[in-house]
């Protein structure tokens with residue numbers, strides 16, 4: 001049975017330099033390259049070559065993998081991306097592309113995504129306010145930003161409509177910090193105005209020693225406003241899909257108490273994380289990656305999807321809950337985002 005989702009950080013480079021990015025910043029890594037197991041960097045020199053990626057995607061057919069989220073870095077600035085998407089789709093596996101949206105201004109790329117039958121495109125936009133968004137998600141070329149993201153989403157939706165195609169579904173993902181709580185409602189309202197199919201506001205995940213932790217991370221002091229904003233969002237009955245009604249309460253609980261034990265976690269059972277160098281982890285949580293013993297480290301290189309992802313037992317409890325985990329819930333509930341707004 002196909003029931004596994006892969007979150008695949010396909011490539012390390014990016015055309016933006018978001019200040020809170022999981023991949024860190026190019027500037028800090030030029031002076032201090034990260035060395036820890038699983039550490040991500042936009043400067044990575046170890047991204048797999050296309051041939052090794054295609055050797056792995058050729059094994060997806062008849063494997064337990066149902067859906068692949070292609071992320072990064074920025075997947076859509078890598079020239080062979082459409083070949084990888086075609087290979088995954090040809091294996092009968094759904095593809096969700098996670099992008100910063102700026103490459104969607106290329107008509108050839110948008111046509112290619114439609115032709116290959118991409119199932120969904122999740123576009124990151126943190127705010128309805130261009131200044132806020134571009135402060136935290138600046139482009140490396142100093143020119144692109146909020147306007148180009150909106151133009152890219154508009155182009156994708158217009159091309160889909162012109163083709164009379166049902167897909168891809170298109171959604172906006174926003175990183176919520178203590179500085180943009182009003183965007184919990186404002187970005188989904190903008191998404192609805194643009195004609196998007198779904199919107200997902202996600203809490204920022206930063207380690208306690210991150211330089212921006214004190215400035216951006218949410219904590220118990222923000223839980224009441226967070227809940228109020230989510231209540232307004234769900235009450236607004238926008239014509240698009242949101243995560244399930246249980247999501248806001250779980251986000252608020254995680255922000256209040258970002259530690260604990262998860263019963264029967266999907267990480268390592270129905271969710272896996274693949275890094276640009278091909279490493280396979282149970283999930284993207286830095287706590288979980290650090291706790292993974294060397295003998296349990298795996299790679300897609302020379303392996304098949306069936307060998308790597310066939311469940312070997314029941315989901316295990318995990319004592320390493322952190323705010324990193326919260327952003328996996330919408331991925332695991334993604335079926336819901338494919339159903340029309342208003343359906344149960």
Ligand SMILES: C[S@@+](CC[C@H](N)C(=O)[O-])C[C@H]1O[C@@H](n2cnc3c(N)ncnc32)[C@H](O)[C@@H]1O
Nearest residue numbers: 020021022071072073074098099100124204205
């Ligand atoms: C790492 S990006 C890769 C795909 C693409 N470049 C993009 O920005 O959508 C995947 C998602 O993670 C989000 N993200 C990055 N760093 C984050 C952090 N520290 N906390 C929460 N979300 C984060 C991004 O905003 C984006 O929605």
Ligand code: SF4
Nearest residue numbers: 014016018021073100
């Ligand atoms: S666009 Fe995505 S990968 Fe690039 S810096 Fe921003 S969050 Fe990171």
